[in-house]
Amino acid sequence: MKNFISLLIFLLFACLGMWWYYSCDWCSVKKNSSITTVQNQPDPAEEARKKKAYEDSIALANKLANGFFIKDHLGKDIFRYPEQLQILKTNDSVCIPSSADGYNDLLANYLGKNLDKELIVYGFETKEEQDSGKQLGLDRANFVKNLFITGGINADRILTKSKLHDYTYNDEGKYNGGITFEIHEVSNKDRLNEIEKSIANKTLYSNFGQKDFKPDATLSSYAIELKNYLVKYPEKKVNIIGHTDDIGEEEDNLWFGKQRANNVKKYLVSRGIPSEKLTTQSKGESDPIVPNDSPENRNKNRRIEIIVN
Structure with missing residues (x-):
């Protein structure tokens, strides 16, 4: 009889223990957490994609x-x-x-x-x-x-x-x-003087004589430099000189040189440089920098000189 009562008490506590384990929030979290961990194992393909x-x-x-x-x-x-x-x-x-x-x-x-x-x-x-x-x-x-x-x-x-x-x-x-x-x-003052000298004495090569004159990249860039140079030195003036090769009559070349210089002046004015600061002249074929004995040398002689003083 005593053994029977002991058995009943043991079974009673065992049941209470099982009920407590499965109803306890902490145990439930632990159990569910374990399950979640298994279910959320990283997918190798997804991890590779994210990487x-x-x-x-x-x-x-x-x-x-x-x-x-x-x-x-x-x-x-x-x-x-x-x-x-x-x-x-x-x-x-x-x-x-x-x-x-x-x-x-x-x-x-x-x-x-x-x-x-x-x-x-x-x-x-x-x-x-x-x-x-x-x-x-x-x-x-x-x-x-x-x-x-x-x-x-x-x-x-x-x-x-x-x-x-x-x-x-x-x-x-x-x-x-x-x-x-x-x-x-x-x-460095000497270096700055060197840069300003390159602006104040410029030689340009382009199709200055074309009727539908269009500035090239060098003239476009130079116009910006010259405009700001004249802002820095407002007392200075600009002389634009046209040069040609020796093909044709001397008088005609003087006219061509003047027309080319005028084309450059018009462009510089369109970029905001005051017209009164600009003068033009022509030396025609009279001042070549190389002999006019080849097409390459004639191209060098057909030029515009810009002198600021």
Whole structure:
């Protein structure tokens, strides 16, 4: 009888214990938590997708941050294009992204309005390339400088330097980047005088004699520089001189030279330079800079000289 009562008491406590375990919130949380953990095991394919999306976003952010750009002296973009420049392992060529449209105009406008600033172009080269003695870094910088000059930028406003950098070409022998830029304030008086002299004495080559005269990139960029130069030195005047080759009659060439000088004057006035500051004249064929003995030399003699004094 005593054993029977003990058994009943044991069964009673066992039932109470089971009821407490399954009804207790803490136990339920623990049990459900265990189940949830099993159910939320990461899907390898989903994790791979998320990882790739993250890496792609980082790559895009880097591309946008590093693209083809130049910042002004205040740290603001003069221009920015998302695609980078590209240098080649085999030579000093630099590839400009096809999306970079109008960068020369934007740079010319900045430099024209800031006569005390100049652009430094840095070309990358590895230690191995530097040791080879090929000067690839400097040649790459000069390649870009020539692109700017072709686009109308004053050559005297651009300096070039090489820069040692550790990088690896891809399987096609290309490296995205390789060129950096810095706008530098010209504090050296001699250097500033050199820049201003290049504005005050300018020789231009273009189709100045065409009836439907249109300025080329060099004249467009120069007009901005000249306008701001005259703001800085309001007492100065500008003389525009037309020159020709020796083909044709001397009197006719004097007339052609004058017409070409007048075309340039009209354009400069349209860009905001006061007409009263500009005079024109012609020297025709009388003042060649090289002998008129070849088509190339005649092209050099057909020119416009602009002298500010």
